[in-house]
Amino acid sequence: xxxxxxxxxxASRAIELADEGQRGxxxxxxxxxxxxxxxxxxxxxxxxxxxxxASLTQPPH
Numbered sequence: 001x002x003x004x005x006x007x008x009x010x011a012s013r014a015i016e017l018a019d020e021g022q023r024g025x026x027x028x029x030x031x032x033x034x035x036x037x038x039x040x041x042x043x044x045x046x047x048x049x050x051x052x053x054a055s056l057t058q059p060p061h
Contacts, residue, residue, distance in 0.1 A: 008037055 003011070011033045018026035 002040055002043070003036060008033070008040075 012030070015026045015029050015033065
C-alpha cells in the first residue's frame with residue numbers, strides 16, 4: 001500500500017482524535033500506519049529493478 005505524505009498526515013491526525021474509549025484501537029491503527037510509512041520510506045530508498053540494477057529479491061547470476 002502506497003500513501004503520499006498528506007495521506008500519512010491525515011491518518012495520524014484522525015487517529016489522534018480518538019477518545020479514551022478507543023485508545024486500544026487507536027494504538028493498533030497507529031502501529032499499522034507506522035508500518036505502512038516505514039515500507040513506503042524503504043521503497044523510496046531502494047533502487048528500482050527497472051532502473052538497471054538487480055533486485056534484492058533476485059538471486060545473483
